[in-house]
Amino acid sequence: MSQIAKTPDGVVEVHRYRTAERLNHWVVAVSFVLLVLSGLAIYHPAFFFLGGLFGGGQNVRAIHPWFGVVLCVSFLGMFFRFWKANLINRNDLVWMSSPAAVLSDHEETLPEIGKYNGGQKGIFWSMTILLIALLCTGLIIWDQYFAAYTTIDAKRVAVLGHSFAGIAIICVWIIHVYAAIWVRGTMQAMTKGTVTGGWAWKHHRRWLRDLAGGKPSA
């Protein structure tokens, strides 16, 4: 099945994400937002009121790790779907080392990009690494079930690491969401599953060429 279609009024539509991929993404997204809300509630007193969304502090303490389990399992699905397309190549390094051109909307001066650019790949791998860190430190401080398996010293290191990794992943997520807002036409890839031909030409020309040439997309 071709991934490129044309609407009756002549606009090129490029298929970017299958339904299962989008569903997977949104399970990750929803559990991430729930994790941020419940995690911030116990991170800083200024956010403690957010615990009210979950029915109070006791509920936050009990449910936050379970949101984490949902996130890790669903992210694992995303990881296996997309890791190959996120392997970093030489063009990505050029892209990553040209923040001025990228941020000033002058991508035309940079090499043609495949399905993902250096920034997207950076998001993918930082999310992956930070999630591994959050999972490991999170298990150490999941006292309800695992208190007996580690020392208090280990738990202190873990709780500090967990909060730093949490802050870091929230910052990565802010960049991810901002990029999707700034680059118009991106969001529909995760809602409808398609992008316009112009969007693909502008941001992922190598990918569009490959699709037009009949190569299967990664």
Place this chain on the structure above:
Amino acid sequence: MALTSADLIRRSASSVPAPTNKLTGVAKLIDTSKCIGCKACQSACLEWNDLREEVGVNVGAYQNPHDLTANSWTLMRFSEWENPQSGNLEWLIRKDGCMHCADPGCLKACPAPGAIVQYSNGIVDFNHDACIGCGYCIKGCPFNIPRISRVDNKAYKCTLCSDRVSAGQGPACAKACPTQAIVFGTKDDMKKHADKRIADLKSRGFDKAGLYDPQGVGGTHVMYVLHHADQPQLYAGLASNPKISAIVEWWKGLGKYAGLAAMGLAVASGFIHHLVVGANRASRQDEDNARKLTEDRN
């Protein structure tokens, strides 16, 4: 007069106004040289606080239960030590429990507003209505004291019988102690009392006898007279220089504000970037190019 919110000097994850009238600092003094290990203090603690400990297992040691629990807020810890100078076998007994630090690590680590409070008389108390059971107090405590109940997922520890103290009584353990190894009063009086006991111990050959009131946590409102004050670790691993862990200080100090700043900065950068650069849109030309590319194929 009952202890009220007007007597608070610290409140977890929140701030309190300075109290207009400060209560006199109180302290419990535990004289390890007078303790006979009868565990009357443990029983009195269970009795007064209406707690019951599970029937335990005998593993051939006198210590029972084996550790502090959510129900056992105090515990006699028994250590056998062969004194290399005298060649004597010494049975060192230390009544373990919350030390009521002047600088409480539990309170510093607690994320739930008002779940841990410190009164101006020095008592550090847990408010179970506000406790969320996260176990951060355990990570903050330099003495490994708080325990989370498996029944209601809340943290428990010695209250220094704040309810009795506010009614002018001493703690239940001090009341029950048959040898007056546990005494209670103002902190100043307890220090004076300790001085006498230490002078007495020194006259009996314990020349390293001394008071345990560790300054690393700002002093404590539970103090020990130790016959070997130079080696507190002999007493079932009592910390020789307890302090709030540097990791906890980082986590609850700079770390908390640096994190807020980082997240705020990320959001602000997004707004500013969008204001300056404007939306990134594909142009009509991009659409045309895409059409041409895909048509060439057909």
